Each structure stands twice: as structure tokens, then as C-alpha cells.
Amino acid sequence: MRDLALCLFVFILAKHVSSVPTKEQFQSCLSTISRNPNNLTKHTSDSRLYTASLKTSSPSSNFLNLNFTSLKPILTLKPKSESEIKKAILCSKKLGVQVRTLSGGHDYEGLSYLSLTPFIIIDLVNLRTITINLTEETAWIQSGATLGELYYKIAKTSKVHAFAAGICPSVGVGGHISGGGFGTIMRKHGLASDNVVDARLMDVNGRILDRRTMGEDLFWALRGGGAASFGVVLSWKVKLARVPEKVTCFISQHPMGASMNKLVHRWQSIGAELDQNLFIRVIIDNSVEGGQRRVKTTFQALFLGGVDKLIPLMNQKFPEIGLRAQDCSEMSWIESIMFFNWKSGQPLETMLNRDLRYEDLYFKAKSDFVQKPVPENVFEEVTKRFLEKETPLMILEPLGGKISEVSESESPYPHRRGNIYNIQYMVKWRVNTVEEMNRHVTWMIMLYDYMTPYVSSSPRGAYLNYRDLDLGNNTGSKTSFEDARVWGEKYYRGNFKKLGLVKGKIDPTNFFRNEQSIPPLL
Numbered sequence: 001m002r003d004l005a006l007c008l009f010v011f012i013l014a015k016h017v018s019s020v021p022t023k024e025q026f027q028s029c030l031s032t033i034s035r036n037p038n039n040l041t042k043h044t045s046d047s048r049l050y051t052a053s054l055k056t057s058s059p060s061s062n063f064l065n066l067n068f069t070s071l072k073p074i075l076t077l078k079p080k081s082e083s084e085i086k087k088a089i090l091c092s093k094k095l096g097v098q099v100r101t102l103s104g105g106h107d108y109e110g111l112s113y114l115s116l117t118p119f120i121i122i123d124l125v126n127l128r129t130i131t132i133n134l135t136e137e138t139a140w141i142q143s144g145a146t147l148g149e150l151y152y153k154i155a156k157t158s159k160v161h162a163f164a165a166g167i168c169p170s171v172g173v174g175g176h177i178s179g180g181g182f183g184t185i186m187r188k189h190g191l192a193s194d195n196v197v198d199a200r201l202m203d204v205n206g207r208i209l210d211r212r213t214m215g216e217d218l219f220w221a222l223r224g225g226g227a228a229s230f231g232v233v234l235s236w237k238v239k240l241a242r243v244p245e246k247v248t249c250f251i252s253q254h255p256m257g258a259s260m261n262k263l264v265h266r267w268q269s270i271g272a273e274l275d276q277n278l279f280i281r282v283i284i285d286n287s288v289e290g291g292q293r294r295v296k297t298t299f300q301a302l303f304l305g306g307v308d309k310l311i312p313l314m315n316q317k318f319p320e321i322g323l324r325a326q327d328c329s330e331m332s333w334i335e336s337i338m339f340f341n342w343k344s345g346q347p348l349e350t351m352l353n354r355d356l357r358y359e360d361l362y363f364k365a366k367s368d369f370v371q372k373p374v375p376e377n378v379f380e381e382v383t384k385r386f387l388e389k390e391t392p393l394m395i396l397e398p399l400g401g402k403i404s405e406v407s408e409s410e411s412p413y414p415h416r417r418g419n420i421y422n423i424q425y426m427v428k429w430r431v432n433t434v435e436e437m438n439r440h441v442t443w444m445i446m447l448y449d450y451m452t453p454y455v456s457s458s459p460r461g462a463y464l465n466y467r468d469l470d471l472g473n474n475t476g477s478k479t480s481f482e483d484a485r486v487w488g489e490k491y492y493r494g495n496f497k498k499l500g501l502v503k504g505k506i507d508p509t510n511f512f513r514n515e516q517s518i519p520p521l522l
């Protein structure tokens, strides 16, 4: 009774006296719901996690305009059980604060740990059990697990299984799978979200729903629509992919010049048409050699098969690269993930490292989808622009194959048939001043503008997992569905409306929201 009175008191206090509840008020609320508040690991707003996150955040021009003191979370909870997540949601609702769910913390705009309005963080780091069923070739993965933990566990269980998802091991499954998930075997096995067969979601009332109880529309929305708009995903059940015991990788690097431009040009027309077992991505960046800045292109490839099959395939489809057997390495699939992370030869356990790679590094990214090969002179111009820049980066990832076999409306991720590759643009800087950021971001926006005629249009496509607040944002809780179409249709095209309707059903009061969440369509 006393507890209840206290909770009511806190509630009234929160509503009428102070608009932002304190950490102590939040904890009081938790203790009225939970008889065991000590089960929650509590972190103050200046806990290591939070300052680390801030340091490694990727402030866009938008975020730097904010007053960072107002962005500190009231507290960070690290629940050890699902019932603790429920308490956190109910107290947040009661006290009128927002929830940010944090899995791997790799959001490009930091939306899992930054907010314009008072909020708490639910950090899922303690909920990351992975259970593999080889008979079914499936895995149940708790959302706090990283891709590296998943890949490691799969590799320890089977030599011939993998999961179709991203390359960076510290990315969390919570955000990644619900935003699509590009990786090295996507041309054969689809996006990570295409391989979800069940999910457990906690909704705004603390109810736990699975595929059967949530219904097919909400299940559809979670597979590419960004789960943060709908609730907290507790775990995913995914279909594992079969891979050969030995796969083959190669890297082929080319300095700037006419032949490099020709290779990139040629890659454009074949990258999405190749055998589904072959994935070749292109990285364009620069480096300083002998005091001179040089642009280079790196082709990084995975072939699901042996070198004996890869060489004839390359000779037939992409002879310009001049691939020889001695340029290739055969390895297990998990070693290929290490290879793509430039970590060949290191112990597999480095896959378990959850640290963000971008320590003391700030970045801003944008993305595009390409539907027909870009004229060759465009890459000449890109090279010229790269020469003027300290740390430019462009990653081109081939699509086609399995991705194009799925219809545009089968899941929220719509960039399927007709899209030949994705471009990711990135600039990085080390000294985080407004001037530095503006200088780099302005350069990138000029490149993005220059690319306009050569990429998808009406709407110009963007990839949700490369989140970009410059596409548009929710300026407040009153953001209408119409306003949100500006950015929503870039990520989801015609699927945006259905996402709004699903949101309207599961969370009509728009409790789960962030600067780029889906507004409810009622």
C-alpha cells in the first residue's frame, strides 16, 4: 500500500511538478512494480556505457545542434530477465518518458542511446542466449547477441551452416535483423530479415507476442520495418543457411587510373548477375603514399565453393580482374567473416568482442540504390573528388540473386528486383567540432547531389540500416504520417503505409518512438 502511494506520488510529481522524472523517481517506480529492484543493473547517466556511446556516436548535422545535456538518459537498465523489461516499459509509460532499446549500439545516428526528450535506455546486453537446432536448421537468438556471437556459436556447432547477415561482428541482432541486413551470402540466401521465421516481441503493455499471437502483419513489419517503432524484440528465430565446408576469398586492389575506372564500370553490369555463390563488393577509398594522396579500389570477394570452380567462373565473367589461384584463399565460412574484417589469422574469439570499432571516430553516412550502370566518366569524377578529401569512403554492394526473387511488398525492405547495387557513402573525422563536421558533411552532400541523376529516384531509395536523419525526421510527437512520408518512402517505398497501419494497431498512442519511427496511421 505504501509502495502504491509512493508510486502514485511519483506519478503526480512527474506529471505536474517536474516534467522530467529523476533517476530516483524512476527507481521508486520500478520498486513498486518489482519486489526485487536489485535485479536491475542500474547506471547513472554518466556511466561508462553512456559516455562511451557518446564518444563513438555518429552525430549528424542534426544531432550536433542539440543540447547534449538534455540527451542524457535518466538511467540505463540492463535487464537480466524479460519480466524486468516489462517493468521498465510500464514505468516509462507511467512516468511519461521514452524508451530507447539498445542491442549492439551501431545505429548510424545513435537513436538507440540518444534522444531529444527524456528517456531511459534498455540495454539488452545481458539477454543474449543463442540456441541452435541443427535438426531444424534454425536458431533462437536473444536480441542482445551480436552477429559475431551468433557466427561463433554456429561455427562451434556445425561446419556447414551460417547465417545470412552483416559483416561486422559487433553489430547487434536486435537492430540489424529488423532493418534488413546485408551480408556476403545475401545473393544466395537473402537478407537477414528474409530469414526470420518467428519472433518474440514485447508490446507497449508488456505483453509477449510470438508470430502466431502477433499476427502476420506485425510479423511482416518486424522483418525490415525497424522494430523500434513496434516494441522490444526479445528474440528472433531464424533459418540457418547451408554453406560448403570450404569457401574461397580474394582481394584485388587497383590504384586510380583508367583501368581502375574500367574495372568498376565493368563490375557494375555483372555484380548482380553473377552466380549466386559469388559476392564481390567494391570499396573505394584513399590513402597517403610517399606524401601523396592516392585513390584505390578494392574488390573483396566470397565464393561459396572451392578455388577450382572460382577461377574458371571469373575467367568467363570478369577476366579483366585477372584472378589467379595464388590470389585466392580457401577457408571455413567463419574465417571468411574474419577475412572481410581484415582479421585473417587472428583467433576466432575476436568475433566475440562487443566493442564498437569507431572509438574516437565520428562519421556520417548516406546510401543509394543503383538501377542501371552509372556512366564510366562518373567514376572518374568520383576519383577526382576523392583526391581532394582526407577520409572519403564508398562501398558498393551487389544485389540481385535471392534478394530479387522476393516481391517488393513481401517484407518492408523494398529495394529488390531492378536494383543492381547499393552505395554507401561515408566521411569520418577525429576532432569533433561543428566546423570539422560541417566541412566533411558538406563535402559528402555535394557528392550525394552529384550522384542524383545516376541513382534511384521518385523516391530516391535509402537503406534503413544506414540510417540518415538528413532524409527527414519526426520533429515531435505530433509528426503526422504525411510529414514522415518524406523519409519513410525512401526507406520503404510503397510499404510505408502498411507500416503506419500496423503501428496504429499495436501502438496507437505512439509510445515507442524516436526521431525516425513510424507514426501511427489510425
Ligand SMILES: Cc1cc2nc3c(=O)[nH]c(=O)nc-3n(C[C@H](O)[C@H](O)[C@H](O)COP(=O)(O)OP(=O)(O)OC[C@H]3O[C@@H](n4cnc5c(N)ncnc54)[C@H](O)[C@@H]3O)c2cc1C
Pocket (backbone or CB within 6 Å): 100, 101, 102, 103, 104, 105, 106, 107, 108, 110, 111, 112, 124, 143, 165, 166, 167, 168, 170, 171, 172, 173, 174, 175, 176, 179, 180, 181, 182, 183, 226, 227, 228, 229, 231, 232, 233, 234, 357, 465, 466, 514
Ligand atoms: C561498424 C558497422 C558495421 C556495419 N555493417 C553492416 C553490414 O555489414 N550490413 C548491414 O546491413 N548493416 C551494417 N551496419 C549497420 C547496422 O546493421 C545497423 O546500424 C543496425 O541497426 C545495428 O544494430 P544494433 O543492434 O547494433 O544497433 P542499435 O543501435 O542497438 O539499434 C539500432 C536501432 O534498432 C533499435 N533496436 C535495437 N534493438 C532492438 C530490439 N531488441 N527491439 C526493438 N528495437 C531495437 C534501436 O532502438 C535503434 O533504433 C553496420 C554498422 C556499423 C556501425
Ligand SMILES: *[C@@H]1O[C@H](CO)[C@@H](O)[C@H](O)[C@H]1NC(C)=O
Pocket (backbone or CB within 6 Å): 036, 038, 039, 081, 083
Ligand atoms: C531477482 O534476484 C533474486 C536474488 O538474486 C532472485 O532470487 C530472483 O529470482 C530474481 N527475480 C527475477 C524476477 O529474476
Ligand SMILES: *[C@@H]1O[C@H](CO)[C@@H](O)[C@H](O)[C@H]1NC(C)=O
Pocket (backbone or CB within 6 Å): 062, 063, 469, 472, 473, 474, 475, 515
Ligand atoms: C529535423 O528536420 C527539420 C526539418 O528538415 C530540421 O530543421 C531539424 O534540424 C531536424 N532535426 C533533427 C533532430 O533531426
Ligand SMILES: *[C@@H]1O[C@H](CO)[C@@H](O)[C@H](O)[C@H]1NC(C)=O
Pocket (backbone or CB within 6 Å): 067, 068, 069, 070
Ligand atoms: C542545456 O540544457 C540544460 C538543462 O535543460 C540547461 O541547464 C542548459 O542551460 C542548456 N545549455 C544550453 C547551451 O542551451
Ligand SMILES: *[C@@H]1O[C@H](CO)[C@@H](O)[C@H](O)[C@H]1NC(C)=O
Pocket (backbone or CB within 6 Å): 133, 134, 135, 136
Ligand atoms: C529441434 O527441432 C526438432 C524439429 O522441430 C524438434 O523435434 C526437436 O525437439 C528440437 N530440438 C531441440 C533440442 O529443441
